[in-house]
Amino acid sequence: MNTNALFQLSYGLYVAASKFDTKMNGCIVNTVMQVTSNPLQIAVAVNKENLTCEIIQKSNMVSLSVLSETAPFSLFKHFGFQSGRETDKFVDYPFTMTGQELPYLKEHTSAFIDCKVINTVDLGTHMLFICSVNDCDVISDEKAMTYSYYHEFVKPKPEASTTKGWRCIVCGYVYEGEELPPDFICPWCKHGIEDFEKIV
The missing domain is CATH 2.30.110.10 (Electron Transport, Fmn-binding Protein; Chain A)
Incomplete structure (x- = not known):
């Protein structure tokens, strides 16, 4: 999905x-x-x-x-x-x-x-x-x-990063770590893991 x-x-x-x-x-x-x-x-x-x-x-x-x-x-x-x-x-x-x-x-x-x-x-x-x-x-x-x-004109675009982890696509918060806990909630915008993308 x-x-x-x-x-x-x-x-x-x-x-x-x-x-x-x-x-x-x-x-x-x-x-x-x-x-x-x-x-x-x-x-x-x-x-x-x-x-x-x-x-x-x-x-x-x-x-x-x-x-x-x-x-x-x-x-x-x-x-x-x-x-x-x-x-x-x-x-x-x-x-x-x-x-x-x-x-x-x-x-x-x-x-x-x-x-x-x-x-x-x-x-x-x-x-x-x-x-x-x-x-x-x-x-x-x-x-x-x-x-x-x-998303197109107001929210700042993420800068290139060497940090390993996951980025919230709503607010830009970065969780550092290889695996994102399944019950993790973004501390900034309160969205769940479905709104995180892996930083590659």
């Missing part, structure tokens, strides 16, 4: 965010889709290991910043390659609040969506949140970034 076929599916890139009590957090997600138009509902998948997932489960609310093609790699590193358990994700990024008092980014964002979680499905590594849309708006005329655009 060639799982590269799945890269032919279309994806966008988003910052999913939530707030519970005084704690706000956000993370990069690529699985968001409208599932019905009446009532207006979307589905959002978030990795269980992310603090954002825990906060969404506690608050039953999520906001989405639809990232645009102007978003730099530093934004993806900030929201995707570190944990909100160790850093305040919103401290250096201009944001505003939705009607539910959830943060969304003001820059490098083409639209925002403000949602209430109405159902949750456990997918093993991820939680799928089925949400009703409370509010949404277009906030810039910048084109929304696709996953393929990110």
